[in-house]
Amino acid sequence: MTDRIQQKIGKLVRPEIRALKAYHVPDASGLIKLDAMENPYSWPEDVRREWTEVLRSVALNRYPDPDARRLRERLRAALDVPAGMELILGNGSDELIQIVLMAVSGPRAVVLAPIPTFIMYEMIATFTGMKFVGVPLRPDFSLDRQATLKAIETYKPAVVFLAYPNNPTGNLFSREGVERVIEASPGLVVLDEAYHAFAGHSFMDRLGKHDNLLVMRTLSKQGLAGLRLGILAGPTPWLAEFNKVRLPYNIGSLTQASAEFALTHLALLDDQARQIRYDREQLFQALSRIRGVQAWPSQANFILFRAENRVADQVFEGLRTRGVLIKNLNSSGGMLKGCLRVTVGTPSENDAFLKALEAAL
Ligand code: PMP
Numbered sequence: 001m002t003d004r005i006q007q008k009i010g011k012l013v014r015p016e017i018r019a020l021k022a023y024h025v026p027d028a029s030g031l032i033k034l035d036a037m038e039n040p041y042s043w044p045e046d047v048r049r050e051w052t053e054v055l056r057s058v059a060l061n062r063y064p065d066p067d068a069r070r071l072r073e074r075l076r077a078a079l080d081v082p083a084g085m086e087l088i089l090g091n092g093s094d095e096l097i098q099i100v101l102m103a104v105s106g107p108r109a110v111v112l113a114p115i116p117t118f119i120m121y122e123m124i125a126t127f128t129g130m131k132f133v134g135v136p137l138r139p140d141f142s143l144d145r146q147a148t149l150k151a152i153e154t155y156k157p158a159v160v161f162l163a164y165p166n167n168p169t170g171n172l173f174s175r176e177g178v179e180r181v182i183e184a185s186p187g188l189v190v191l192d193e194a195y196h197a198f199a200g201h202s203f204m205d206r207l208g209k210h211d212n213l214l215v216m217r218t219l220s221k222q223g224l225a226g227l228r229l230g231i232l233a234g235p236t237p238w239l240a241e242f243n244k245v246r247l248p249y250n251i252g253s254l255t256q257a258s259a260e261f262a263l264t265h266l267a268l269l270d271d272q273a274r275q276i277r278y279d280r281e282q283l284f285q286a287l288s289r290i291r292g293v294q295a296w297p298s299q300a301n302f303i304l305f306r307a308e309n310r311v312a313d314q315v316f317e318g319l320r321t322r323g324v325l326i327k328n329l330n331s332s333g334g335m336l337k338g339c340l341r342v343t344v345g346t347p348s349e350n351d352a353f354l355k356a357l358e359a360a361l
Contacts, residue, residue, distance in 0.1 A: 016126050031325040034343040039223035041272045054261045064253040071256045074263045085207045086239040089251050093218040093230030101128040102245045104158040112157035116336050121161040141169040143177040149184050158187040165195045168341045170298030182210045192216045195300035197273040222269045227255050276301050280344045302343045312338045318360025324353050
């Protein structure tokens with residue numbers, strides 16, 4: 001039976017899909033979870049109570065508003081989306097990447113991004129039958145402007161993704177470099193601002209100045225990873241096309257109601273982001289003081305580091321056996337060989353991580 005299924009898989013499933021590994025999420029049970037850029041804080045009890053009251057009134061027997069009109073209006077105000085620009089929502093920004101690529105994919109269409117970067121750009125390019133071109137960053141993780149502009153000229157990508165700040169390196173590319181990429185690109189440029197809350201810099205105000213620019217955000221890093229809500233802002237004609245590819249009712253009623261509620265507590269989300277930014281600096285200083293550890297400055301809610309004289313796999317395991325889960329990037333190879341990435345947690349989680357790291361080294 002299994003052999004027969006394997007034979008059919010060989011015939012039916014595209015070779016590039018067979019060659020992939022499914023996105024792996026390790027089991028974090030019982031561990032301090034610093035692997036996935038989540039916000040470590042929940043809401044105070046009174047806010048949680050208010051929220052559950054809101055949820056009680058959701059009509060679960062009805063389909064959600066397919067266009068999430070009220071939520072989009074609130075997001076437009078909260079995110080300072082320029083007048084005349086539109087928004088579409090996705091089940092996380094992952095779904096928005098998929099929607100954009102489904103709309104433009106074709107046998108010769110290219111997706112381009114500097115590498116290393118967020119892995120889903122390449123994965124979703126593969127899912128949608130597109131070619132992915134990665135342009136290596138410089139050793140300090142800045143954009144290699146010349147190489148990027150040359151690759152844009154050569155490949156004429158349908159879409160360029162720029163994570164701003166970049167994951168997993170944590171840095172912001174220079175504003176001028178990004179502008180040059182937008183100007184030189186014949187296709188779309190998606191500025192993925194997933195970590196905006198910790199960076200303070202944005203291209204949102206450039207929407208409409210460039211007709212090929214889109215800005216993507218997510219609520220995942222601001223304490224709402226469980227909701228799965230991504231936001232894509234840009235010129236109405238582009239978004240009208242993407243909206244055709246979006247599945248009806250992709251944002252459930254509970255997500256719409258919860259996100260609307262969260263937006264009435266923006267000060268709370270901002271306070272948490274401020275605390276995380278402060279703790280990021282403490283964590284960076286502490287990491288940089290550990291002999292044999294090289295840490296890169298970050299504008300996001302995580303820090304990339306390398307333990308110079310130790311094998312990353314051993315450091316990762318040493319941390320896990322001491323109860324701390326981070327992300328091991330060693331197998332990504334290239335510039336990430338030997339690298340690990342830690343998400344900024346609460347001060348006590350960060351301390352526990354630092355102690356475990358010193359013991360593991
Ligand atoms: N963009 C970047 C740069 C990310 O790092 C991530 C999450 N790791 C995402 C997008 C996806 O976020 P979500 O689907 O949770 O909105």
